[in-house]
Amino acid sequence: MEVYFGVDIGTSSLRCGAFDLKGRRLWISQQELNLFTDTQGAAEQDPEEVWQAFCRALTQCAAKGKPQGVGLSVYMHSLLAVGEDWNPLTPVFTWADSRAVGEGRMLGSLPQTPSLYKKTGCRFSHPMSPAAKMLWLKNHRPQVWEKAAHLVTLKEFLVHRLWGENVVDLSDASSMGLLQMGRGEWEEEMLALVGAGKDRLGMLRPCTSALPPLPAFMAEKLGIPADTPFALGSTDGVLANVGAGVFSQERMTTNIGTSGALRTMLPVPYEDEGLSLWCYTFRPEMWAVGGSINNGGLVLKWLRDRFLVPLGGSQAGAYALFDRWAEEVPVGCEGLVMSPALTGERSPDWNSAAAGGMHGLRPFHGIEHMARAAMEGVLFRMYSIYRLLGERGFVPGELVAGGGYARSEVWLQMQADLFDCPIQVPRETESTLLGAAYLAMENRGKVQFGQLLEGMEPVRRYEPRKETRGPWQEAYGRYQELYRRLEQGKGE
Template identity: 30%
Template sequence: MTQKFKIGIDIGTTSTKAILYDEHFEVVDAASKEYLTIREKMGMAEQNPDLILAAVQSVIKRLIEQTYPQSKKITTLSFSSAMHSLMIVSTEGEPLTPLYTWADNQSSFQLEKAKAVQDLDWVYKKTGTPIHPMSPFSKLLWLQADSPELLVGGNRIIGIKEYITYFLTGELKVDYSIASATGLFNLQSLDWDPDIISFLGIEQEVLSDPVDTNYVFKRINPVAYKEIGLSLETQIIIGASDGCLANLGLNAIANNEVAMTIGTSGAVRMVSDHIVLDPEGRTFCYYLAKDKWVIGGAVNNGGNAFEWFASILSKTEVMNYDEINNLMETIQPGADGLLFFPYLNGERSPLWDASVQAHFIGLSANHTTGHLIRAVMEGVLYNLVEVLNILETNAGPAKKLKVNGGFLRSAFWKQMAADIFNKTLTITPQFESSCLGAVSIDQMDYLEELKKMRVIEVIPIEENVKAYQKSYELYQKLSIPIQQIHEIKANHRNN
């Protein structure tokens, strides 16, 4: 019997990764290609979409070349991509703007101006997308005010995955998952919301046709296929967003199973069989598949907070990451009363405030470098606990906590997470869960295969749990005064 292969492609913010899987979802090979983000001024986070397209072509071509002649048996390409990206293209598909990534906050002023005129909670209630500069909704408010000429003449409004799949197929389609993270897509009707489109002053015809996440493209671009080396029989499945597919790849798709990711940033996501919105708009609700909604919160500050402190430390002390970890291990849980509110890059969930700033609280002459770095990592995790608490309030208790991301490389960080959440962490040997989710979106019965995989569990240490609970209680009590400090500073700047 001829063996068949699939490629899962994850178009991320810093790189594109592609993984070749066999029929049993075992990794055969992998490739990745990085690209730059342009940050020439405050709030800017733009990319060149053609460099991302080149990266996608490169990683697919590399896998095909490395696996020839088996590459002729690649049956499907399936896509994952980062959410909230936006670009304007001409009617011929040529870029008229850079790609504005989720991290681009240039629309902040225009969004605040719109919020001052009217309450925008109605947008969240229709779409499940929090009101924040990351969203295409906010970016379109900005472009309509700043460059209205871009939004006329039939120019198309798309995201990065649409740009890539249009090149490969000639079809402009957007999956329900990516669409549900734009702030323009009605969760009930699974279509573009006419009230929001009217509010933004655009026409529905300039948006891509929404399709389900298991949609197989009907056409291909033979020139693009030949250039990459793909068989003309290889099908392309549209897939979903990276966060939603991470849950699928971690096999965290049963009701109230939770997936937590800590990489550069972080996220906590829970799956529900129905739409779940937060009364205060603090969490998102995005589509994964029929009767599967991913609710959760993404935070801006994860491993990048550790990187920030390590970079400062490297200017005064020459230390590698293992030595910094060893410093943390010498400090007791709770960092002897030192707390860190980790808003170094503003914050998404649970605050949804792009301008909020980080704070150390309780710093004294008795605290050492070890205390500081431990407080930083504890603060990152406390912030994620805040998100999980909101999810549990709205959707019920979490059943399992499945984790992935760069923090898994550190046994100390894994134990810290288990202790702070007071939950057993479940870790699978699979990596790049979004790629795995992408290749399995059309056959979720693959979960039977995943159930056979070996898992690692990290169990909370009771003594540490008690210490962290006491520290977290103080963190919660101080979170409101911290926000008040931020408001005072903002008012002072504006006077």
């Protein structure tokens, strides 16, 4: 049996999954990753820890069967500085790092910002953007900035560690806010704004590019043959659509992992006049358009670690317990509403200063109401993106769910009711892993791009319940009011 690996590097874990040619997952290795945060907005990873996790995951998977190909995926908007020897000068600044708020605002205030947004398809005026992070590094760590020979994404760092190649895939480059949309070249005006020349950036390569054979010592370290083909791959967002079998705008993916996103695919680049949505390249005939939120599953993890575990609950059974509680509490949580912006927010209003909050607490409310309010709050953020996409003419016939939340029948039914749209769950919910493996299969000529696999076939479907439409809209109205007050600083 032919086996293909997909590797997905995330903010909370790194996973390697093995798939057959039908897209059926055979086994998986997961390595937990630390995210280091502080009160100043830092959200960092140790690149050496990620490297060691990468090696362990591949080694463990390869011990069960040798792959005929490997595809790579990584989260968007990462940045680290390395010296001439490629040793890290900084930690990895993740998408959740919010210290570049001032730099983002400066970029957003420029008269040429609208034209640059149309050129890049990226909301570079938000602290998630590597463009803003570069300016922050230049302003706040000038000595490191001067020593930095290369400013790279996390995947570039890993690829160089493996092959000594200084390359960046077009999707990863697109999410940096520094790439010309539709031309596949670095945007000179943006580079001038952040003060980074092309010599500090990687060589641009298509996501379908094949990497060279592994050096013998590296192949031995990973436990795989040196001639194993590796596909350079793409970002987690784009590959989530690929792994879900969403290749056109007829359908839309909905993913909630640590963060969350809604995405569809277009055959041509899209320019949003409101500068609210983003458009990232995947391949010449395919572009990912959508919006993303900072606070997805991390909100339930926060609730688990800060409230449930201190009260004697277990981490292992927390999410099943949240599901049971959510089923017991009616829509709207009997007046309790939560804004889940624990780490600021992205789409659709790109408010990095947004803060979380709860309103409407009464003596009869318990932790079960808080659990339901957290789940509703995340969906309200997703719904605000969905409404915007609808206003822009992107109205899918159905949503395809992926990510950790796709295991929660309760959460999915809640979303179908709120969105008033059917949601299907494919056989393989680890869509990003499958998407990465899919590129490895394509690289070997085993699949034609756009070909649906068994792992992409729907196994569950959730239909919206019309009788809940009114209560959901009332609850969403209360959420909007809370968010508006918190944004204005009233917090009441």
